[in-house]
């Protein structure tokens with residue numbers, strides 16, 4: 001009964017990787033220093049796993065930026081525009097851009113908060129094993145071996161790599177990167193042979209794309225790729241690992257290939273167990289059973305995991321106890337929180353948590369129990385959590401009393417009751433640039449270097465400045481600018497009961513950008529108003545309407561670690577109730593426009609279509625529960641920062657906000673036609689300029705965007721706004737851009 005983990009955090013316990021890469025980018029350190037830090041981090045990982053007693057240790061789970069980018073470089077899928085650069089310069093330019101060269105796109109890795117660098121491929125792409133014998137997986141395998149640690153190199157599988165690639169700009173219509181599979185597989189074949197030559201016994205090929213719906217053609221491609229690789233005369237044993245859900249039709253396909261092991265996620269994909277039974281097991285193969293959750297921070301129920309593994313015993317020749325996915329999605333080490341410079345988590349909560357290092361330990365314990373019997377780990381078995389430990393009876397009673405609570409007056413009636421604004425009203429999405437002074441004041445306040453009064457004075461001065469600027473620019477609906485918020489989820493999580501926070505619990509979001517997701521562990525409630533003082537202060541300083549600004553329930557869950565002892569839908573209702581109370585208080589304080597942001601609505605959408613309807617039902621229900629207590633006269637806005645709504649297009653209308661602002665500038669307002677088709681009838685603010693770029697858009701271009709929008713939307717339903725918050729931009733860009741935006745709106749108004 002062996003044990004393994006599918007991957008491990010690579011950023012270091014003190015964010016060493018971030019510091020080293022940023023120092024390199026800024027020229028404060030050279031390539032040699034970066035390489036040294038990287039080697040130290042790899043060594044620490046291997047040694048930690050060895051000390052924990054993990055039987056099969058992975059390598060090549062490290063990356064200076066991203067494993068998909070590593071793969072692109074490894075197979076020489078480097079677009080021409082980067083070819084004049086070499087080595088690390090080319091590598092980082094692909095991720096971050098360089099002088100005159102746009103970076104590759106970045107997007108979310110399945111349903112996680114990790115972002116990968118999207119490969120580009122075209123009919124002319126010629127894959128080859130760049131660097132040959134010095135290719136990264138070979139180098140890292142050799143590095144571990146030199147330390148006396150035998151490892152299993154981990155690769156992004158060829159199918160997943162191509163399914164996540166996009167056609168290069170200018171590729172002919174109908175070209176699909178998957179068309180290049182056979183040539184890519186030959187590169188993998190060469191690599192596998194070299195790894196075997198270097199001594200590798202096992203190689204892991206990650207194919208998370210199998211957890212999403214796949215066409216028969218894609219399944220045939222899967223079959224072809226692994227028949228070829230498994231047919232190599234001299235190669236390591238192959239583990240095809242999957243994660244993030246059920247692999248459905250792909251299971252019999254993989255089972256029919258001659259790979260030696262299949263990895264299944266039994267946490268996010270409990271149905272994988274039945275599917276395995278339904279095909280009568282995988283015969284002579286090894287099953288790598290992902291029973292320890294790699295996506296969340298809760299301790300495993302060892303008894304349940306043991307029983308689960310025991311029930312799998314007859315279904316494969318051998319069983320390896322594993323994590324459900326790479327541990328890179330959880331923080332590194334819980335001990336950092338409970339140690340001397342930790343944040344002092346409530347011990348009752350800390351006792352229920354496990355981060356990456358603890359999870360590796362759990363895998364080892366389960367393996368030991370299965371080998372030696374349950375008694376061998378008796379000291380580690382904890383009883384079930386005490387009932388009702390983090391229960392809030394008041395919240396539960398209030399939700400019961402509310403019942404459905406998701407109905408509002410009809411649109412026409414609301415519109416009559418709401419603020420009277422000029423046609424094509426202008427507004428922004430909420431945040432204004434966060435100046436060094438604002439950030440410093442927040443940090444000083446947090447560290448106790450300035451008191452509440454001094455802090456509030458800085459924030460009020462900032463709010464005054466931002467309001468005066470907006471009045472001067474001539475915007476119609478103002479915002480207070482969010483200077484008090486470090487992060488749109490963390491700000492609220494810190495003000496809600498039921499959420500906890502870590503000090504060192506960083507998780508890589510992309511490159512050197514890490515996040516510290518709050519932990520939603522108990523019933524959520526709002527001890528006191530969260531935004532009312534700032535918003536009412538702002539409203540007291542201007543005669544124009546100020547828009548209150550809240551983060552929606554789905555986003556509050558999506559960017560946190562969330563309890564698993566009740567359905568997400570139930571947890572979402574609790575967050576919604578807190579927001580509903582906040583909206584009531586904002587209304588009572590005279591606020592007439594309130595925006596509830598849901599940028600993560602699409603992100604939690606299940607990977608398989610079969611789960612969409614149930615998800616959207618609770619997600620939309622939670623948003624409505626939060627907002628439908630508002631009076632008809634309160635104008636509810638929502639904001640989502642993307643334009644590819646696809647499967648959730650109907651949900652925008654179902655949210656029943658009065659105004660939705662979305663991204664549209666880059667896609668030239670095409671979304672509006674889709675919204676019409678979907679029967680969307682409320683007002684819409686299609687972002688008229690892209691805030692993700694420092695470029696200041698001209699008046700004519702935004703005027704043109706508005707005129708294009710007016711072809712799809714009546715003037716009395718159209719709002720004018722940028723496509724997201726302005727917090728990451730500088731005033732030097734924001735001010736002229738907003739002036740031009742208001743000028744564009746005025747020009748169009750004159751011709752209505």
Ligand code: GLN
Nearest residue numbers: 429430431597599641725
């Ligand atoms: N109100 C938030 C802001 O303007 C919205 C951020 C977002 O959509 N991601 O910053």
Ligand code: ZN
Nearest residue numbers: 640641724725
């Ligand atoms: Zn946004």
